[in-house]
Amino acid sequence: MAKCKSCGAEIRWIKMASGKSMPVDPDPVTYWARPGAAGKVVTPNGEVYSCVFEGNLSQATGLGYISHFTTCPNADKHRKKYGGSHEG
Ligand SMILES: [Zn+2]
Known part of the structure; x- marks a missing residue:
């Protein structure tokens, strides 16, 4: 298992369609895809996908991972380090 260089938490790397790898929290979560929702799942x-993390289990979209950028207590450092035009 990989570890976040900023906060030391265990993370998993997921390869994106773009070819970049995204750090995510290691435990999969159930998500409900919902365009425009504040949540993001990988x-x-x-x-x-934009999604929410609560709903009727029988209608869940599937299992995904939460970006570690969302949960990392040192996310600001990530942003500075990785930067890029993908903000937001
Ligand atoms: Zn971290």
């Missing part, structure tokens, strides 16, 4: 295939 699927094992490397796709990112």
